[in-house]
Amino acid sequence: MEITELVPGIYRVPIPIPAPLREVNCYAARGRHGWTLVDTGFHTAAAEEAWRQAFGLLGIRPSDIEAIIVTHFHPDHYGAAGWLQRLSGAPVYMHDREVAVARRVWREATVKDLETFAERQAVPGHLRPGLVERRRQVLSWVQPQPEVTPVPEGASLAVGDRSFRVLWTPGHTDGLMVLWNEEEGILLANDLILGDISPNISAGPLAAPDPLDRYLASLAKVRELPAVRVLPGHRRPFDDLRNRCDELRAHHERRLKDVVDIVRRRGEATGWEVALDLFGPVMNSSANVEFALGEAVAHLEYLARRSALTVTDEGGAVRYRLPR
Ligand SMILES: [Zn+2]
Numbered sequence: 001m002e003i004t005e006l007v008p009g010i011y012r013v014p015i016p017i018p019a020p021l022r023e024v025n026c027y028a029a030r031g032r033h034g035w036t037l038v039d040t041g042f043h044t045a046a047a048e049e050a051w052r053q054a055f056g057l058l059g060i061r062p063s064d065i066e067a068i069i070v071t072h073f074h075p076d077h078y079g080a081a082g083w084l085q086r087l088s089g090a091p092v093y094m095h096d097r098e099v100a101v102a103r104r105v106w107r108e109a110t111v112k113d114l115e116t117f118a119e120r121q122a123v124p125g126h127l128r129p130g131l132v133e134r135r136r137q138v139l140s141w142v143q144p145q146p147e148v149t150p151v152p153e154g155a156s157l158a159v160g161d162r163s164f165r166v167l168w169t170p171g172h173t174d175g176l177m178v179l180w181n182e183e184e185g186i187l188l189a190n191d192l193i194l195g196d197i198s199p200n201i202s203a204g205p206l207a208a209p210d211p212l213d214r215y216l217a218s219l220a221k222v223r224e225l226p227a228v229r230v231l232p233g234h235r236r237p238f239d240d241l242r243n244r245c246d247e248l249r250a251h252h253e254r255r256l257k258d259v260v261d262i263v264r265r266r267g268e269a270t271g272w273e274v275a276l277d278l279f280g281p282v283m284n285s286s287a288n289v290e291f292a293l294g295e296a297v298a299h300l301e302y303l304a305r306r307s308a309l310t311v312t313d314e315g316g317a318v319r320y321r322l323p324r
């Protein structure tokens with residue numbers, strides 16, 4: 001394991017994940033009285049092993065852990081929080097909106113919701129069992145679930161010896177928070193903004209309505225922060241926050257145009273057909289099918305809400321067309 005001190009006292013701890021991105025950036029911050037962990041990985045044997053190794057390398061005893069911060073409910077960030085809480089006795093903090101989302105999402109009922117969503121977006125029948133199986137498996141990787149202390153927008157959280165402000169920045173998930181340290185310009189961005197890939201913006205049973213609109217508003221909100229160093233949830237850290245926000249906005253504007261073109265070319269299209277045309281070659285696993293479908297439908301929903309597309313919903317598969 002390669003642990004890197006990205007700013008003084010804050011270490012990147014790469015935890016392996018059973019997902020296409022292969023690892024998540026968790027962070028361990030040293031403080032005078034103990035350690036703060038930010039994000040946790042899926043709860044798998046490999047993650048436990050990686051955390052134990054990190055504790056050894058950094059000289060952390062479980063009782064030294066003062067707080068565990070989970071930035072959003074996705075399993076690569078939330079999954080091992082319950083296990084780490086049992087190990088350390090530390091409180092687990094999440095944004096207050098996300099606490100409710102996690103409670104709603106991480107139960108068996110949402111497996112069925114995903115299946116229904118896939119059916120309504122016309123995912124072929126032979127691919128749906130894989131989606132269901134994958135979701136059930138993911139559900140098993142977020143156990144035991146932590147006891148969470150909710151934190152509101154604008155609250156201060158200690159990360160090591162620094163104080164960070166909680167900023168609610170929905171879109172990637174509805175209760176996602178980033179942590180902002182004004183004094184030194186450090187943004188703990190998790191999956192709001194990544195350096196070289198575009199964070200997944202998904203519509204579907206796990207999302208609030210119009211997630212792309214929420215996401216673009218969140219980019220506009222953080223774009224104004226005078227950040228010096230951005231520590232993301234995956235891949236490399238970066239420092240050009242404003243530029244990266246602009247690139248991501250432009251990326252989604254291009255994708256919206258692409259979706260309109262696909263619907264125009266096809267005459268009418270289902271969510272699945274748009275996902276195929278956008279992402280066909282990369283839909284090589286159930287996880288990627290779920291991400292691709294959610295992303296396609298988020299863009300379709302954004303366009304439909306602004307009357308750039310019309311939606312026909314007669315109870316079967318939902319169909320999208322250009323307005324007459
Ligand atoms: Zn995420």
